[in-house]
Amino acid sequence: MRFQFVLATLLTACSLSVIAQGTDPNLARNLAATCANCHNTTGRSVTSMPAIAGQPREALAKALREFKEGKRPATIMHQLAKGYTDEQLELIAAHFAAQK
Amino acid sequence: MSKFTRRDFLKLTAAGASSAALAGCATVPEAGKPVGRVIVIGAGYGGATAAKYIRMWSQGTIEVFLIERNTEFISCPMSNLVLGGNRTMADITRNYQKLRDYGVQVIRDEVTGISLDKKRVSLRRIEDLPYDRLVVSPGVDFMHDAIQGYDAEAQKTILHSWKAGPETIALRKQLEGMRDGGVYVLSVPLAPYRCPPGPYERASQVAFYFKQAKPKSKVLILDANPDVTSKGPLFKAAWNTLYKGIIEYRGNAAVTAVDSKAMTVKTDFDTIKGDVLNVIPPQRAGDVAKPFINANNRWCTIDWLSMESTAAKNVHILGDATLSAPLMPKSGHMANQHAKLAAAAIVELMNGRQPSPTPLVNNTCYSFVSDKEVIHVASVHTYDPKDKVLKVVPGSGGVSAQRSGIEGEYGWGWAQNIWADMLG
Numbered sequence: 001m002r003f004q005f006v007l008a009t010l011l012t013a014c015s016l017s018v019i020a021q022g023t024d025p026n027l028a029r030n031l032a033a034t035c036a037n038c039h040n041t042t043g044r045s046v047t048s049m050p051a052i053a054g055q056p057r058e059a060l061a062k063a064l065r066e067f068k069e070g071k072r073p074a075t076i077m078h079q080l081a082k083g084y085t086d087e088q089l090e091l092i093a094a095h096f097a098a099q100k
Numbered sequence: 101m102s103k104f105t106r107r108d109f110l111k112l113t114a115a116g117a118s119s120a121a122l123a124g125c126a127t128v129p130e131a132g133k134p135v136g137r138v139i140v141i142g143a144g145y146g147g148a149t150a151a152k153y154i155r156m157w158s159q160g161t162i163e164v165f166l167i168e169r170n171t172e173f174i175s176c177p178m179s180n181l182v183l184g185g186n187r188t189m190a191d192i193t194r195n196y197q198k199l200r201d202y203g204v205q206v207i208r209d210e211v212t213g214i215s216l217d218k219k220r221v222s223l224r225r226i227e228d229l230p231y232d233r234l235v236v237s238p239g240v241d242f243m244h245d246a247i248q249g250y251d252a253e254a255q256k257t258i259l260h261s262w263k264a265g266p267e268t269i270a271l272r273k274q275l276e277g278m279r280d281g282g283v284y285v286l287s288v289p290l291a292p293y294r295c296p297p298g299p300y301e302r303a304s305q306v307a308f309y310f311k312q313a314k315p316k317s318k319v320l321i322l323d324a325n326p327d328v329t330s331k332g333p334l335f336k337a338a339w340n341t342l343y344k345g346i347i348e349y350r351g352n353a354a355v356t357a358v359d360s361k362a363m364t365v366k367t368d369f370d371t372i373k374g375d376v377l378n379v380i381p382p383q384r385a386g387d388v389a390k391p392f393i394n395a396n397n398r399w400c401t402i403d404w405l406s407m408e409s410t411a412a413k414n415v416h417i418l419g420d421a422t423l424s425a426p427l428m429p430k431s432g433h434m435a436n437q438h439a440k441l442a443a444a445a446i447v448e449l450m451n452g453r454q455p456s457p458t459p460l461v462n463n464t465c466y467s468f469v470s471d472k473e474v475i476h477v478a479s480v481h482t483y484d485p486k487d488k489v490l491k492v493v494p495g496s497g498g499v500s501a502q503r504s505g506i507e508g509e510y511g512w513g514w515a516q517n518i519w520a521d522m523l524g
Binding site: 024026027029030031033034036037038039040041045046047048049075076079080082083084088 | 153156157433436437440441444448456457458459460461462464476478479480481482493495496497498500504506507509510512513514516517518520521
C-alpha cells in the first residue's frame with residue numbers, strides 16, 4: 001500500500017521534473033555542476049564560500065531569484081545569476097536542496 | 101552500483117524531501133555493466149575534473165585512466181601569491197590520492213604518441229593502452245621562437261613562470277636576490293594567452309613584495325596588447341593607490357628580442373635593461389594535442405556540444421588548448437567547466453544517446469592585487485544553436501565594484517573548493 005503511494009508520488013515528481021527539464025533528464029545535475037567550482041561538488045563548501053548543500057529548496061530559489069533581480073547584496077552572485085533563466089535557477093535550487 | 105529496488109524506493113522517500121526523489125529519478129543507475137574506457141591525458145583543471153565526473157556520472161560504468169607526468173598537482177591560479185611572498189608552494193600543491201576513491205586509475209607517465217586508427221595511446225613507462233574515447237587536456241606550451249634570442253640558454257636566466265612549479269620557485273628566488281632599486285620587467289604576450297588577468301595580478305604581487313622588502317625597486321610591464329586585457333580600471337586603481345611610483349605600465353610594447361647576457365629586452369621602440377626579466381612567450385595548445393591543432397597553427401577547434409575535436413573522432417579537447425569561444429577566457433575555472441560539459445556528453449555518447457543540446461558554462465576569476473584584497477571578473481556562456489558556439493548571456497557577468505577583503509576571502513575560498521571539486 002505504502003509502496004504504491006510512494007511510487008505514485010515519485011512518478012509524479014519525476015514527470016514534473018521531466019516537464020521542467022524538457023527532454024534532458026540530466027539538466028539539473030549539469031546546471032548544478034557549473035556552481036561546484038566555487039561551492040564544491042555537492043555544495044558542501046570547505047571554505048568561507050557559502051555552503052549550499054541541503055538548504056531548503058525555497059530558500060535557495062528565493063536567494064537566487066533575488067540575486068538575479070539585484071535585490072540581495074552580492075559581490076559576484078548577482079552577475080552570475082543573470083546568466084541563468086528562472087527555470088534553470090529553480091532546477092539548481094532543487095538539486096542542491098536534495099544534497100545531504 | 102546495484103539495481104534499484106523497492107528498498108531503495110523506501111530509503112529515498114524516507115529521506116522525506118520530494119526534491120530528493122526528484123534528483124533521484126534523474127540519476128537512477130542503469131544496470132552496472134561496463135560501457136567502455138576513457139583515457140584522459142593531463143591531470144590539471146580540465147583533465148582531473150573530467151576523470152572524476154565521468155566516473156561519477158557514469159555510476160562507475162566507464163573505466164577512466166588519467167595520465168599525468170607530474171607526481172602532484174601545482175595550481176597556476178594562486179601561484180602569483182607565491183611570487184608576492186603571500187603563499188607557499190605547499191599552499192598551492194595537492195595530491196591525486198582522492199581521485200582513486202572515485203575509481204580513477206591515476207597513472208604517472210608521459211604520452212609519446214596517439215594512434216587514432218587503433219585508438220591507442222603510447223606511453224614512456226608502460227605498454228600502450230587502448231581507449232574508446234580520449235580526453236586531451238594538455239594546457240599550453242610556449243612559442244619561444246617568436247622572440248629572438250629566447251633560446252634554451254637564455255631560458256635558464258629569463259623565465260616565464262607561466263606554469264606553476266620549479267619556475268615559480270626560481271622566479272621568487274630571482275626577486276629575493278634582486279638589489280633594492282632594481283627593475284623587474286614583465287612582458288605580456290598578445291591575447292589570446294593563458295589567464296588574461298594573470299600578468300597584471302603578477303605585477304601587483306611583485307609590487308606588493310617590493311613595497312615591503314625593496315621599496316626603491318620598480319615593476320615595468322611591457323604589454324603587447326594596447327591596454328590591460330582584463331579588469332583594467334580595477335588593476336589601474338590598485339596600482340595608482342597601493343603601488344604608486346613602483347609599477348609602470350606600457351601598452352603596445354611587444355617584446356621582440358631578449359638578451360640574457362646583457363639582461364635586456366627589445367621592443368619596436370626601445371632596448372630596456374632589467375635586473376629580473378620575466379618574459380611570457382605567446383602560447384599554443386600543449387605538445388600532446390599537436391595532431392588536433394587546426395586553428396591558426398595554435399589551437400584546437402571543438403564541437404561546443406561535446407568538446408569533441410573537429411580534427412578527430414572520439415577525441416575531446418579541454419581547456420586552454422581549445423580555440424576559445426568569443427569572450428571566453430583561457431582559465432582554470434573554464435577548463436573545469438569544459439570538463440563537466442565533456443563528461444556529461446561522453447557519458448551520453450558512450451551509452452548511445454545524444455549530448456545535451458543546451459550546455460551552459462560560467463567563469464569566475466579572482467585576482468589578488470595585494471595580500472588580502474581581490475578583484476573578480478565573471479561571465480556565463482550558453483550554446484547558440486545557430487552559430488554552434490557558446491556565447492555570453494547578454495546582461496550576465498561583470499567585474500567587482502571595487503577591490504575588497506571579502507573577495508580576498510572568496511578568492512582563496514574559490515581555490516580550495518575548485519581543488520576539492522576536481523581532485524575529490
